[in-house]
Amino acid sequence: MKKLLLIGSALTLISTSALASQARLLALGMKETDNEGMYHVSDARNIFLNPAYMNIYNDYVTAEYGREGAFISKDTTGATSSTTTLDRDNRPKAQGGFFKKQGDFVYGLYVGNESNTSSLLRIVGTSATAAINSAAGPSKMLNSADNQFDLFFGGGSDLKWGTNVTFAHGKDDSRKAKDTALSLRTGLIGSGWDAHLNVSLASKAEAVDSVNLGGVTEVSHEFKGKLGLQLGGSYVLSGNNRVFGYVKHYGWEQTDSSTLAATTPISATAVLGGQNGTVKGDFTSIYLGWGTHYDMNTSDKVFVSLAGKKTDINAKFATKGEVRNLVVPVTIGYEAVATEWLTLRGSVIQNIWGQKDNKNYNSINPVGRGVITNAFGSQGKGTIVDSTEVNAGASLTFGKLVVDGLVGVKATGALATDTLLSRAALTYNF
Amino acid sequence: MRRNVLLIAGLAVLSTSAFASKARIEALGTNSNLYIKDNRNVFRNAATINSNKNYIVTEWGTQGTASGNDDAATPRAEGGFFKEAGSLAYGLYLGNDEQAKAAVTGAGFLRQDNALDLFLGGDAGLQWGARVHYANSKDEPGTAAAVRKNTAIGLGLGVVMGAAEGYANVDLSDKSEGDGTTASNEAKQKPSFTVGGSYVWSDYTFFAEVANAKVEGKIAGVTETDKDFAVTVGAGRVMEINPTARIFGNVAFAMTKNETNDGASPATEVKTTNTALPVTFGFETDATSWLALRGSVSQNVVLNNNKVETTGVAATKTTNANTTNVNAGASLTFGKLALDGSIGVKASGTLNTDNLLSRVGATYSF
Numbered sequence: 001m002k003k004l005l006l007i008g009s010a011l012t013l014i015s016t017s018a019l020a021s022q023a024r025l026l027a028l029g030m031k032e033t034d035n036e037g038m039y040h041v042s043d044a045r046n047i048f049l050n051p052a053y054m055n056i057y058n059d060y061v062t063a064e065y066g067r068e069g070a071f072i073s074k075d076t077t078g079a080t081s082s083t084t085t086l087d088r089d090n091r092p093k094a095q096g097g098f099f100k101k102q103g104d105f106v107y108g109l110y111v112g113n114e115s116n117t118s119s120l121l122r123i124v125g126t127s128a129t130a131a132i133n134s135a136a137g138p139s140k141m142l143n144s145a146d147n148q149f150d151l152f153f154g155g156g157s158d159l160k161w162g163t164n165v166t167f168a169h170g171k172d173d174s175r176k177a178k179d180t181a182l183s184l185r186t187g188l189i190g191s192g193w194d195a196h197l198n199v200s201l202a203s204k205a206e207a208v209d210s211v212n213l214g215g216v217t218e219v220s221h222e223f224k225g226k227l228g229l230q231l232g233g234s235y236v237l238s239g240n241n242r243v244f245g246y247v248k249h250y251g252w253e254q255t256d257s258s259t260l261a262a263t264t265p266i267s268a269t270a271v272l273g274g275q276n277g278t279v280k281g282d283f284t285s286i287y288l289g290w291g292t293h294y295d296m297n298t299s300d301k302v303f304v305s306l307a308g309k310k311t312d313i314n315a316k317f318a319t320k321g322e323v324r325n326l327v328v329p330v331t332i333g334y335e336a337v338a339t340e341w342l343t344l345r346g347s348v349i350q351n352i353w354g355q356k357d358n359k360n361y362n363s364i365n366p367v368g369r370g371v372i373t374n375a376f377g378s379q380g381k382g383t384i385v386d387s388t389e390v391n392a393g394a395s396l397t398f399g400k401l402v403v404d405g406l407v408g409v410k411a412t413g414a415l416a417t418d419t420l421l422s423r424a425a426l427t428y429n430f
Numbered sequence: 431m432r433r434n435v436l437l438i439a440g441l442a443v444l445s446t447s448a449f450a451s452k453a454r455i456e457a458l459g460t461n462s463n464l465y466i467k468d469n470r471n472v473f474r475n476a477a478t479i480n481s482n483k484n485y486i487v488t489e490w491g492t493q494g495t496a497s498g499n500d501d502a503a504t505p506r507a508e509g510g511f512f513k514e515a516g517s518l519a520y521g522l523y524l525g526n527d528e529q530a531k532a533a534v535t536g537a538g539f540l541r542q543d544n545a546l547d548l549f550l551g552g553d554a555g556l557q558w559g560a561r562v563h564y565a566n567s568k569d570e571p572g573t574a575a576a577v578r579k580n581t582a583i584g585l586g587l588g589v590v591m592g593a594a595e596g597y598a599n600v601d602l603s604d605k606s607e608g609d610g611t612t613a614s615n616e617a618k619q620k621p622s623f624t625v626g627g628s629y630v631w632s633d634y635t636f637f638a639e640v641a642n643a644k645v646e647g648k649i650a651g652v653t654e655t656d657k658d659f660a661v662t663v664g665a666g667r668v669m670e671i672n673p674t675a676r677i678f679g680n681v682a683f684a685m686t687k688n689e690t691n692d693g694a695s696p697a698t699e700v701k702t703t704n705t706a707l708p709v710t711f712g713f714e715t716d717a718t719s720w721l722a723l724r725g726s727v728s729q730n731v732v733l734n735n736n737k738v739e740t741t742g743v744a745a746t747k748t749t750n751a752n753t754t755n756v757n758a759g760a761s762l763t764f765g766k767l768a769l770d771g772s773i774g775v776k777a778s779g780t781l782n783t784d785n786l787l788s789r790v791g792a793t794y795s796f
Binding site: 068092428 | 669671675677679709711712713715717718721723725726727728729730731734744745746747748749750751752753754755756758774775776777778779780781782783784
């Protein structure tokens with residue numbers, strides 16, 4: 001209590017500033033695998049959706065607190081190391097960047113923003129034999145992208161434009177592992193509209209791993225991404241009313257040298273699904289929606305959106321693993337400047353339509369199966385359960401410095417004061 | 431509650447003061463000590479005592495890690511004072527025990543303990559400074575074979591000449607005798623050094639540093655060695671946004687090499703080489719008259735190689751994983767007293783209030 005009073009006393013002296021972080025958009029209901037932004041909520045984070053946003057948000061340094069993220073292995077709860085990581089709310093990846101305006105142009109550098117979608121596909125693309133490895137051994141997953149950096153450059157006034165090149169590379173000779181990721185984002189913001197085309201030019205991960213499973217002692221496996229695209233944009237109908245949408249499509253090939261038969265029983269919960277040789281996969285997501293915000297006064301806003309998202313994943317093993325999701329979430333959010341130093345926000349989301357028809361998860365390696373289940377629901381046909389989700393966040397504004405974060409403990413519904421903010425981010429506007 | 435109100439009321443009328451601690455340096459990110467001014471730099475360049483004096487600093491902690499080393503999670507207690515005397519300045523610092531290698535701590539030798547550093551500096555147009563480092567410890571449990579001793583002595587010299595500075599820190603001797611079972615076993619650091627310098631040109635600070643160290647262990651007639659070599663060359667810039675806020679960044683080429691030889695016949699040698707290009711940027715700002723906040727993000731870009739060569743084994747090359755590092759810190763200023771510390775929990779990305787500050791350093795300026 002004493003500490004809170006201390007902080008509160010300090011903050012009363014300061015003024016508001018721009019807010020920008022993953023935490024802010026998550027609190028307002030963002031539901032994107034890569035936390036890349038929201039079309040109807042203006043935020044600096046939207047540069048990862050449309051890099052032309054750098055022309056609106058620049059001259060700042062941001063640092064999002066975290067470390068390596070969540071290690072992904074078959075022992076998902078106890079994994080303390082892995083070559084594969086995902087960014088999660090309770091185990092975020094450290095990342096940050098700066099953006100500076102120079103005359104008519106803006107440039108920036110951002111590090112550590114590795115894509116969860118890319119990691120998910122590499123997890124699915126990992127050899128099932130390597131993912132199981134042995135009865136007790138840790139999973140030997142293909143590397144997810146690491147030490148990624150993004151270079152940004154943009155400009156324009158009436159018509160704003162932006163580009164962003166993303167690159168990541170890693171290698172480990174001890175397991176003949178290499179991975180590379182290269183992509184290009186381009187975007188435009190016009191009067192009442194915006195559009196972007198984000199292209200994955202290369203995504204490759206390969207490794208040769210020692211295993212001890214069903215007589216197999218070594219597995220050579222590779223994930224090779226095909227040309228990936230995300231084409232999208234938004235259009236202002238009137239006032240703050242905006243329609244938006246995108247199409248994402250990624251294809252890949254995965255190669256597995258394991259000779260274990262398609263039906264080799266490994267355990268009651270892990271059965272190989274015929275990954276031998278080279279098989280293909282694809283991920284397609286189509287998103288269409290409407291969103292708006294209502295200005296309640298000069299500082300407070302209410303956000304409303306209704307969108308439909310269809311996600312299909314095909315892992316074309318001998319027995320094809322499939323994800324089929326169709327959700328239509330409605331999101332209602334608010335953001336209120338409680339005091340000059342404290343901004344609070346929150347949202348409630350629920351699918352008014354949510355159907356899944358997921359098949360043959362057992363074809364997917366057990367680690368990938370867990371990640372897919374977490375993201376797209378369990379195997380089978382039916383409605384997606386428990387889609388109601390409440391998020392909340394806060395920003396502490398210290399003049400030009402803003403500390404954003406999520407607040408509250410969802411599982412217990414508590415507002416804990418020992419963890420003041422989670423997914424904390426610091427942004428300094430200069 | 432009454433005390434809370436008093437504390438808050440006190441803070442409201444306080445002015446800013448200098449910040450100086452390990453926590454601040456860590457929050458400012460990789461290589462920040464090579465181009466950002468901080469009182470802590472007196473251990474890098476003793477001549478900086480001339481511009482950082484008249485204060486007492488205490489870094490909170492206990493004995494450090496299980497092996498007695500200092501790290502952010504388990505800091506070691508240390509502190510000292512620095513005072514001017516006419517055109518001279520002097521200081522005494524306690525507990526800045528040098529980090530010990532596993533060849534010393536793992537083998538049961540006594541490591542540096544209860545170290546003290548004496549500083550003397552002066553400004554006669556050219557700023558100069560010198561530091562003498564000394565540590566001595568002994569453990570005589572009653573049997574001659576179990577006797578353990580450690581003695582260490584080092585010397586630091588530095589100058590600051592306008593925009594340029596140079597320094598050399600030399601470990602003249604660091605010898606541990608007796609590993610608890612055999613009194614004749616020993617581990618000693620061969621004369622080792624860190625030399626470096628920097629030059630400020632057009633708002634940029636160009637810096638370079640070379641470090642070389644060698645530890646030799648003699649156990650049961652077998653001599654094993656552990657050598658380190660490091661080169662850092664880079665440039666950094668601090669942009670003052672206003673008198674109470676600044677942003678900064680640096681890029682550097684960093685090469686480190688570690689070579690170990692187990693002394694066996696035939697010997698197994700392991701050579702580990704790291705080459706990296708870490709990029710760091712961040713900010714520091716006075717949020718209020720009594721609260722300063724700082725943060726940084728760093729990552730190896732383009733160059734990020736690790737190579738391990740072991741006798742009889744094919745060399746392995748890897749990239750260093752997860753080099754993205756975000757640090758944050760805060761300083762609470764109570765007039766002439768400043769409490770620095772690290773904030774946040776990296777693994778969970780949380781900003782907690784049960785541990786308001788960690789790795790706390792308290793500085794009182796007089």
